[in-house]
Amino acid sequence: MKRYIIISYDGANLSASEVMAIASQLNTVKPDVTDVHASTMDEEEVSSIIIRHAEAKNATELSVVESACIYVKKRFGKFFGSKMKLLLALSEAITNEPNNESLMNAIKVISGGISKRMRDSYGVSTDVIYVFKTVQDNM
Structure with a gap:
């Protein structure tokens, strides 16, 4: 191994x-x-790999959720303060990278909701989750 x-x-x-x-x-x-x-690799690439392979290794839900939180915080964290900017950034990312498994998995995980501990740890507010859920529902 x-x-x-x-x-x-x-x-x-x-x-x-x-x-x-x-x-x-x-x-x-x-x-x-x-x-x-x-x-x-840079931090974003490492996070992306973790998310891409997390389910294949029968990881616990917590590790998948945490990986998704790390990914979205790194990639979209600067937009967490504005729902409109976050929505636009997510829409642009989906349009530009329709085959990005890491992005799609992170959207799916975050839109499903995460624990308060994860929200507090990574600054993912309920508004951020709502935006991810809106995007997921419209895909």
């Missing part, structure tokens, strides 16, 4: 050789490690 290590940092992008230099250190720590693959 493949194993994954996620390392996050603030700073400039790393080159491919720098990333591979970090990955090669695994053999120093654990000599029996083979087939090491490394790549760089």
